Amino acid sequence: MDSIKLKNLLKERLKSEDRSFKFDSKQDTLRIENVKTAKGITVALPPVIANYENVKDKAIDEIVYYVEEALNVMGEEHSMEGKEKSIFPVIRSTSFPSESEEGNPFLTDEHTAETRVYYALDLGSTYRLIDQKMIARESWNPDRIREIAKFNVRSLSTELKSDTVAGNTFYFLNTNDGYDASRILNDSWLRELEAEMNGTMTIALPHQDVIIIGDIQNETGYDVLAQMAMSFFASGHVPITALSFLYDEGSLEPIFILGKNKKRNE
Structure with missing residues (x-):
């Protein structure tokens, strides 16, 4: 699978009379827009291709579903009133747009x-x-939204799966509810995990649908962590960061791993 083949496949699966497509070969992206509203979504093709290598047609089905759902809600008016239990925080890369295409700040x-x-x-x-x-339309206080969201994220499942590699234990949370990475804001949960660690606690947020907790007990653990984070980052629909973090009593410190050596961002 390459970008041209993927572009053509997505255009075929998503074609509609009210949609237009724009392929940017330099950025390796495909833009799908509603021609009536000029609102749309831009898909980065490399992560989809990487995911296709792992799960084949499931990767295409997932991105088609994601795009369809995103396009369906664009342009609709949605109210927060009475939906307090449906407000959640989401984690994104700092390169993610800070405002909508209309210039409306998030x-x-x-x-x-x-x-x-x-x-x-x-x-x-x-x-x-x-x-x-x-927020202005419904006269909500932004701090109220923050408090509700952070309360709600603490109610989400924190059931973990684990794997041990070369004496290091890695824990994975992957519910695909859209808020897996958001669990990093559940500090009471993280502190409980920290108390159970035998080595150094690390956290990776390669994409929105996974959070990886590491109990690192030797240098090999950092190399495994780096490879794992990069692999997940390349295959995620909404990538966040390939870097991992050291966690220490609520503090997050990025770590840069080069070969057998780890470097902290002092």
């Missing part, structure tokens, strides 16, 4: 040098990022 908070917190209204099979226009 509600955001700084998180780390690699990540930023956004807030979303869950719509069932997808969600809508909360922006300043939506």
Whole structure:
């Protein structure tokens, strides 16, 4: 599978009279727009290709579903009133747009040098990022949204799967509810995990649908962590960061791993 083949396949699967497609070969992206509203979504093709190598046609089905759902909610008015239990924080890369295509700023908070917190209204099979226009229209206090979202994220499942490699234990949370990476904002859960660690605790957020907790006990563990984070980052529909973090009593510090050596971002 290459970008041209993927572009053609997506155009075939997503074709509609009210949609247009624009392929950017330099950026390796495909833009799908509603011709009536000029609103749309841009798909980065390399992560989909990487995922296709692992799960074949399932990767195509997933991205088609994701695009369809995103396009269906665009342009619709959504209210937060009475839907407090459906407001959640979402983690994105700092390179993710901070405003909508219309120039409407999203509600955001700084998180780390690699990540930023956004807030979303869950719509069932997808969600809508909360922006300043939506907040003003409904006269909500932004701090109220933040408090509700962080309360709700603490109610999400934290069941982990684990794997041990060369004496290091890695824990994975992958529910595909759209908020797996958001669990990093559940600090009480992280502190409980930290108390159970035998070595150094690390956290990786390669894409929105996974969080990886590492109990690192030797140098090999850092190499495994780096390879794992990069692999997940390349295959995620919404990549966040290939870097991992050291976790120490609520503090997150990016770590740069080169071969057998680990370097902290002092």
